[in-house]
Amino acid sequence: MMNKKSIPGGIRTLETASADVYISHLTDIEAADPVNLPHRDADYMLLFQEKGYLCLMVDDNQVELNGHSVYFILPGQLRHHVKSQTACWILALNPSLIQENLRLKLNEHYYGKKPVPISPVKAERFEKVMRFLDEELRESLYGFSRLTVRKGLIDIISGMLTEEYAVPTSLAHDEHARFSGITREFKELLLKKFKEMKRPADYAEALRLSTPYLNQAIKASTGFTVSYWIQKMIMNEARVLLSSTAKPIKDIAHELGYRDQAYFSRLFSKTQQLSPQKYRLQHQSNVNKQDA
Template identity: 40%
Template structure:
């Protein structure tokens, strides 16, 4: 009898992660040594810098293939796992959410592709992450060491964000009023989508009118508030259908729906098929 799939594993940083940081350089990594080969999610950010080799991972149902040099960011809550790795040299940096500055986060949100990098960018990243690693190894109680480490982390994430922003040709000014509102909405949405399903609820929480919230979010993202609420809820529904054996009613309850038949109709409208048909079609 197949083992019943319960909740998707959800991992936090190890208790031994100093200052909310876990950093590793993995060399000659092969498929048999993949440290994350089963589907799970984390409550923190993960920044991956592959110096060489080849690898494939799946993040929220999208396959990401890395050949040669490249960078990638896994956001808190995304379900991911490694598939294949061949002779890879990889820098792995896991960071407590508080260490990822608000000014950098928009560069990574909603972008699940690998970004290839050139020699100059690889050299800058390698130099910076080596400094982070060396200081983290000897980190003690000295407050100046902690301040320097935080600055180095900002520099490293800033390099990532700059590369991602250039690759995606971000046109929105994330320091503008509309950019700030959109960022605040996305942060609130990630934390509250189970309880809050109406645009008006988010507007009230942000102390602005629903029309202004919708105008700001649509100006920055091209899509209205209702789209992003539905996208967040249905992405989580797909995760639970794919990676657990929870019933449709259990999933509906988990997502904060009072009526599981309404949830089923909403899912069918979005996915083009009922929840159980989706599970049968897409889960291996």
């Protein structure tokens, strides 16, 4: 996200009485703007594009928004602006400002989430409520009622965006509902503990389930095993660290919970079809080509 202490060209950042919420209307971005540099934030970033085109890198995935669309970035995800010709609202929220049920639902989409196109009618609703919140944040915060209005607008925006990512499934069947709940808890735990907990049995124990039952639940809900998600999370973080830092591979292995660098390198090579060294060189080469 943009530097909250300065206002880079083309971006208007409104600071509120609380440092927990920022709203911006993004239009033109200059080459020197901080948003062009890879960075991480502790906030949830909710995006609503009114019109145009916006291209971002999130972790090591290129994300493109076209026309009316919504998207979000989770805390800790590496992000930077690539190119755009857009009119886009960006709302950055401290996790404490998002209702827990909505936050957990958003966290389920750590992997594989893509921008969601929305209808002109929905786009008009998003634009109205974003502008309303924008205007509210310009005013001095006096009294409980104004704070309640602001929190209500944040709830509406986060709820509307989360709804666009809700999978239309029937929860009538008890087992399906139970598996969905287990999957949500597992992914929440995975986000927090993937550097320390490497085995499916670790997660099963933490969730007070048997390992086979946890695997059954995760496979039924996502199509993939617990081991798949653990490995995917670790390798995603490894790619981010290799591409965005100059840390030695040994240090990256240790940061991800591997004392044996050779084992980490073999695991990375097996899953990514490239050694860590070659992945870093390839990424640097691609970046240099883009800058040329």
